[in-house]
Amino acid sequence: MNRLIAIFFGMALVNNMVLVKFLGLCPFFGVSKKTKSAVSMGIAVTLVMLVASAVTWPIYYYLLVPYGVEVMKTVIFILVIASLVQIIEMAIKRTNLTLYNALGIYLPLITTNCAVLGITFINVDQSYTFWEALVAALGAGSGFLLVLLIMSGIRERLEYADTPRAFRGSPIAFITAMLLGLAFLAFKGMI
Amino acid sequence: MSSFWKNLTKGIVKSNPTFILMLGLCPTLAVSTSLDNAVGMTAAFVVVLVLSNIIVSAIRNYVPDRVRIPVFIVIIATLVSVVDLMMQGFMPALSKSLGIYIPLIVVNCIILGRAEAFARRNGILDSIADGLGIGIGFGVAIFLISFIRELLGTGKLELFGFKLFSIPGLDQNPAAIFLFPMGAFLVIGLLLALFRQLGVSKYE
Numbered sequence: 001m002n003r004l005i006a007i008f009f010g011m012a013l014v015n016n017m018v019l020v021k022f023l024g025l026c027p028f029f030g031v032s033k034k035t036k037s038a039v040s041m042g043i044a045v046t047l048v049m050l051v052a053s054a055v056t057w058p059i060y061y062y063l064l065v066p067y068g069v070e071v072m073k074t075v076i077f078i079l080v081i082a083s084l085v086q087i088i089e090m091a092i093k094r095t096n097l098t099l100y101n102a103l104g105i106y107l108p109l110i111t112t113n114c115a116v117l118g119i120t121f122i123n124v125d126q127s128y129t130f131w132e133a134l135v136a137a138l139g140a141g142s143g144f145l146l147v148l149l150i151m152s153g154i155r156e157r158l159e160y161a162d163t164p165r166a167f168r169g170s171p172i173a174f175i176t177a178m179l180l181g182l183a184f185l186a187f188k189g190m191i
Numbered sequence: 192m193s194s195f196w197k198n199l200t201k202g203i204v205k206s207n208p209t210f211i212l213m214l215g216l217c218p219t220l221a222v223s224t225s226l227d228n229a230v231g232m233t234a235a236f237v238v239v240l241v242l243s244n245i246i247v248s249a250i251r252n253y254v255p256d257r258v259r260i261p262v263f264i265v266i267i268a269t270l271v272s273v274v275d276l277m278m279q280g281f282m283p284a285l286s287k288s289l290g291i292y293i294p295l296i297v298v299n300c301i302i303l304g305r306a307e308a309f310a311r312r313n314g315i316l317d318s319i320a321d322g323l324g325i326g327i328g329f330g331v332a333i334f335l336i337s338f339i340r341e342l343l344g345t346g347k348l349e350l351f352g353f354k355l356f357s358i359p360g361l362d363q364n365p366a367a368i369f370l371f372p373m374g375a376f377l378v379i380g381l382l383l384a385l386f387r388q389l390g391v392s393k394y395e
Contacts, residue, residue, distance in 0.1 A: 023295075029216075071272055121294060185373070
């Protein structure tokens, strides 16, 4: 149990997907202008990460490892994730239209989100067990959601700030990310 | 031939993938802690991009439009697996230090973007030029960032164990923040602002 808690907080705070591992930067800068879309994106990514980890783990250990074709993991995982995203999109569209309207446009973008493919590789690299992989995915997703939420809050305020002309838009967003990263560095002593 | 040069040069400055289009930032920022990493990443990236452009361009008349994205993804993923294995075999140390960022080239938006926007509409030669140009543009960006981060973060520059030069004083007390992940954000943020000030890129 302690190990699961350590993995969760390690993934969410210490080894944060965005600020430490640089995964999922495109949605981080692209969707962090408004809090509402940031939350939708964060939830969608967490959901896909969880399902992707739950599906790729058995595929890796019960299909690729017995046949000795671990090298195929890049090809297999990206195909699995791409089709999963399609299936999740269809399922949400059929069952919950409100949720679909909130998350819909973000789901196709997630296919090429390196954070999702990244977490499946990390699960394999760290040789996590099935439950550890799920907790790691949940932690990584929550960390992503948290940072996206903080970032969007700051950027909404930044709109009204008198930023030097050359820094407007993306440069100041990078500088903000750097300060956020400094703050998250303090979590390093936690585990 | 003139279109070859035009396609080759446009990727370096005018549509530089990192500084102008701001695509594929994850590997650029993550591995840019040393010049060695920059060389390795650029090599892997250029090989995958040029080969995927060639293949996509060669099969452009045979792939139905509706299934083109999955086809492109499978092509890119196969090439990435090949490059990943080659690096593990011939350059194990470099492959270890680049880690998961080599297999993650699959989801790099630049490569899929070039296949979708250029290679599927143009001939093989033009696609090679485009791939090389964008690849060099990516290389220039990652070199620039690695140069600054390694120089300020360690106080010296090294290329595959060969010491290029060091700054007296700074190599004893380096500004280690540049080697931390947030150092990358700081460097790219300042560089983007600098390019705007110099007029290379446009204001928002």
